[in-house]
Amino acid sequence: MKILVIHGPNLDLLGTREPEVYGKTTLAEIDKSIQDLAKKKGVGVRIIQSNHEGKIVEEISNSKEDALVINPAAYTHTSVAIRDAIVARKIPTVEVHLSNIYAREEFRHKSLIAPVAVGQISGFGMDSYLLGLKAAISCLKKK
Numbered sequence: 001m002k003i004l005v006i007h008g009p010n011l012d013l014l015g016t017r018e019p020e021v022y023g024k025t026t027l028a029e030i031d032k033s034i035q036d037l038a039k040k041k042g043v044g045v046r047i048i049q050s051n052h053e054g055k056i057v058e059e060i061s062n063s064k065e066d067a068l069v070i071n072p073a074a075y076t077h078t079s080v081a082i083r084d085a086i087v088a089r090k091i092p093t094v095e096v097h098l099s100n101i102y103a104r105e106e107f108r109h110k111s112l113i114a115p116v117a118v119g120q121i122s123g124f125g126m127d128s129y130l131l132g133l134k135a136a137i138s139c140l141k142k143k
Contacts, residue, residue: 001042001043001044001066001067001137001140002043002044002045002046002064002065002066002067003038003043003044003045003046003065003066003067003068003069003133003136003137003140004045004046004047004048004059004060004063004065004067004068004069005034005045005046005047005048005068005069005070005129005133006047006048006049006050006056006059006060006068006069006070006071006072007027007030007047007048007049007050007071007073008049008050008051008056008070008071008072008073008074008075008076009050009051009052009073009074009075010051010073010074011027011049011071011073012027012049012051014026014027014030014098015027015029023098023125023126025125025126027049029126030126030129031047033126033129033130034047034129034130034133035047037130037133037134038133041133041134041137043137043140044065045133046063046065053075053079053081053082054081056072056075056079056082056085057081057082057085060082060085060086060089061085061088061089063089063091065091066091066092066140067091067092067093067094067136067137067139067140068086068089068091068092068093068094068136069093069094069096069129069132069133069136070082070086070093070094070095070096070113070117071095071096071097071098071128071129072095072113073097076095076097076101076108076111076112076113077107077108077110077111077112078112079112079113080112082112082113083112083113083115083116086113086116086117087116092118092136092139092140093113093116093117093118094117094118094119094120094121094132094133094135094136094139095111095113095114095117095119095120095121095122095132096120096121096122096128096129096131096132097120097121097122097123097128098122098123098124098125098126098128099122099123100122100123101122101123102122103123118135118139119135121135
C-alpha cells in the first residue's frame with residue numbers, strides 16, 4: 001500500500017502563519033509524524049507541498065499511489081481542477097484540515113472536494129492528518 005499526502009498552498013508557512021488558527025506545529029513536524037505512522041502501519045507514503053494548483057493536479061493525475069490524503073487548503077473552496085483530478089484517479093481520498101473550517105468564515109464552509117472524497121477530517125490540528133492517514137489505510141484494507 002502506498003499513500004500520497006498533499007499539502008496545499010501556504011502550508012509551508014505552518015508554525016509562523018496565524019498560530020492562533022493553525023497552531024505552532026511546522027510542516028516538517030507534521031511530515032515526520034505522518035512518516036512515523038506510515039512506517040508503523042507498514043505503508044509507503046509520499047508527501048508533497050505546493051502552492052500551485054496545476055502542480056497539485058499533476059501530482060494527483062500522475063500518482064501511482066493507492067490512496068490520497070489531501071489538505072487542499074484555500075483550494076478546498078475554489079478548485080474544480082483538483083476535484084476533477086480526484087474523480088479521474090478513482091482512488092480513496094480523505095480530505096483533511098488543521099482547523100475546523102465550519103467554525104471559520106462562511107466562505108470556508110463549502111468544500112468542492114468533500115463530495116468526491118470518502119470523508120473529511122477537520123479541526124484536530126496535526127492529528128487531522130494522522131486520522132486521515134488511518135482512514136485511508138482502512139479504506140485500502142477493505143478493498
